[in-house]
Amino acid sequence: MNSEVNDFVTQLIAHWESAALARVVVGLVGAGIIAITLRARSRGKVSGPITCLWVLLGAIVVLFASNPQNFITTVIRTDYLTRVRIMLGLLSFLVLLITWETVRSTHLKERYALLWVATAVIVLVCALFPQAVDLFRAVAGMSYVTAVVSVMFTFLLLVAFHFSITMSSMELKQCKTAQRIAILEARLLEVENALREMPDDVS
Amino acid sequence: MTSSSSTTIAIVPAFNEEASIGTLVTEIRERYPELDVLVIDDGSADRTSDVARASGAIVLSLPCNLGVGGAVQAGFMYASDRQYDYAVRCDGDGQHPPEVLGDLLAEIRKNEVDLVIGSRHLSDEKYKNTLIRRCGIFGLSWLLTRICRKPATDPTSGLQAFNRPLLYFFARRYPTDYPEPEALALMRRQGYDFSEVAATFRARETGVSSIGDLDTIYYIIKVFLALVVDRARRIDPRYSKENIVEHLS
Numbered sequence: 389m390n391s392e393v394n395d396f397v398t399q400l401i402a403h404w405e406s407a408a409l410a411r412v413v414v415g416l417v418g419a420g421i422i423a424i425t426l427r428a429r430s431r432g433k434v435s436g437p438i439t440c441l442w443v444l445l446g447a448i449v450v451l452f453a454s455n456p457q458n459f460i461t462t463v464i465r466t467d468y469l470t471r472v473r474i475m476l477g478l479l480s481f482l483v484l485l486i487t488w489e490t491v492r493s494t495h496l497k498e499r500y501a502l503l504w505v506a507t508a509v510i511v512l513v514c515a516l517f518p519q520a521v522d523l524f525r526a527v528a529g530m531s532y533v534t535a536v537v538s539v540m541f542t543f544l545l546l547v548a549f550h551f552s553i554t555m556s557s558m559e560l561k562q563c564k565t566a567q568r569i570a571i572l573e574a575r576l577l578e579v580e581n582a583l584r585e586m587p588d589d590v591s
Numbered sequence: 592m593t594s595s596s597s598t599t600i601a602i603v604p605a606f607n608e609e610a611s612i613g614t615l616v617t618e619i620r621e622r623y624p625e626l627d628v629l630v631i632d633d634g635s636a637d638r639t640s641d642v643a644r645a646s647g648a649i650v651l652s653l654p655c656n657l658g659v660g661g662a663v664q665a666g667f668m669y670a671s672d673r674q675y676d677y678a679v680r681c682d683g684d685g686q687h688p689p690e691v692l693g694d695l696l697a698e699i700r701k702n703e704v705d706l707v708i709g710s711r712h713l714s715d716e717k718y719k720n721t722l723i724r725r726c727g728i729f730g731l732s733w734l735l736t737r738i739c740r741k742p743a744t745d746p747t748s749g750l751q752a753f754n755r756p757l758l759y760f761f762a763r764r765y766p767t768d769y770p771e772p773e774a775l776a777l778m779r780r781q782g783y784d785f786s787e788v789a790a791t792f793r794a795r796e797t798g799v800s801s802i803g804d805l806d807t808i809y810y811i812i813k814v815f816l817a818l819v820v821d822r823a824r825r826i827d828p829r830y831s832k833e834n835i836v837e838h839l840s
């Protein structure tokens with residue numbers, strides 16, 4: 389690790405060590421996240437995996453606030469690649485979770501969920517098995533992170549393209565529906581007018 | 592029923608034309624009493640529907656703005672459902688003078704072609720337009736004349752008359768925004784025929800053209816692209832002229 393980064397880390401630690409008020413506020417925010425999540429969980433309002441994620445986030449915040457020096461040095465000491473992999477893993481877990489929750493509450497149709505799930509699974513595979521990306525890296529001449537990001541980007545492009553197609557077909561269907569409604573309305577008016585002109589004793 | 596006796600319908604697409612639509616409908620009805628007048632209100636914010644209805648037109652009031660392609664197609668659907676033999680389209684902004692409808696109707700009633708186009712460029716009077724539009728129309732005309740193997744001097748004209756088989760086809764297949772040139776190529780590929788008559792357009796009285804200056808560039812690119820893509824599509828035998836004529840008889 390070069391000296392510039394080291395200087396920055398030392399500075400960061402020094403800043404946070406002396407900022408007592410800020411640490412208390414951050415710590416309280418972390419504790420608050422945990423408390424709110426557990427309360428909602430006890431009332432059955434959130435599912436298990438989501439509780440885990442929020443509690444984990446709260447715990448990290450509290451840990452950081454209680455001892456910023458150790459927290460920052462521990463994070464800095466871990467391998468760069470490991471950190472990237474953990475982040476990617478969390479990201480894909482998050483995408484899978486959100487997709488699952490939305491499909492479960494029937495907001496999202498399965499066919500649209502499929503591409504999102506595929507994106508998340510690809511990222512997860514990249515995080516768990518870095519060697520899976522090696523061949524692609526060798527061919528494309530990219531670093532690990534760039535390779536993973538370009539794979540993700542490709543999938544996101546597919547998702548976006550899927551939306552374009554869907555929007556075009558929805559536009560066509562909406563057009564047909566609007567036309568049909570207008571024609572039905574016109575015919576209904578004609579029937580109403582005809583009925584009105586009929587003598588009363590017939591009805 | 593208001594529509595059962597007549598065999599011909601005038602299709603008038605209108606978008607926010609409350610100022611001129613009443614006069615237009617009245618004028619068409621006085622000049623051609625045998626015509627049913629159908630106004631398609633393309634999701635106007637003003638009282639276009641009410642004014643048209645009060646002037647004695649049948650009104651299709653679209654719940655949202657579909658653009659002129661969608662509006663005109665709603666008219667084709669109505670005309671095809673109600674089994675009109677002929678239809679003539681005349682835009683609601685008053686640039687198509689009702690007196691030229693007679694020429695179109697006389698031509699379509701000869702039953703020689705399926706579509707009659709009122710062409711600005713066959714008449715003696717010069718039609719004023721911006722340079723870029725004239726270039727676009729010239730280019731389109733050149734391309735369509737080659738695609739159709741028949742002179743198409745004014746492919747963007749909305750002043751058109753249709754017979755029943757073509758109404759049936761257009762009720763099911765009609766392009767959306769800026770549809771006229773694409774529709775011409777489409778129907779020609781399915782075996783329909785067209786001809787042109789000279790027509791003088793009026794300068795528009797109220798409202799603005801649906802095509803602004805910047806939109807003209809988009810128009811030209813979109814239409815050229817659509818014409819190329821349409822050539823790459825397969826002909827749909829279900830809607831070929833022979834099949835539809837057989838189906839309707």
